[in-house]
Amino acid sequence: MRISSIAKSIVAGVAAGSAAAVAATQDGTLATGEIVTIVLAVLGAWGITYAVPNKPSPVVPTPPSEPTVF
Numbered sequence: 001m002r003i004s005s006i007a008k009s010i011v012a013g014v015a016a017g018s019a020a021a022v023a024a025t026q027d028g029t030l031a032t033g034e035i036v037t038i039v040l041a042v043l044g045a046w047g048i049t050y051a052v053p054n055k056p057s058p059v060v061p062t063p064p065s066e067p068t069v070f
Contacts, residue, residue: 009050016045 020041024034 005050005054008054009046012045012049013042017042 017038020038024030024038
């Protein structure tokens with residue numbers, strides 16, 4: 001398990017949850033349905049972001065070694 005994929009999903013969950021919370025509290029109250037929306041936004045962002053793999057690192061070619069002469 002790579003830390004970067006976990007960190008990526010946590011940040012996505014926080015971003016989705018905060019966006020849903022801002023939209024839900026525009027009227028000054030927080031209803032049960034709005035709480036469910038916030039929770040589902042966080043869980044959905046975590047699941048989708050965690051499932052998508054990170055871009056693989058580029059492979060650096062190694063230079064050919066000198067032939068060994070006996």
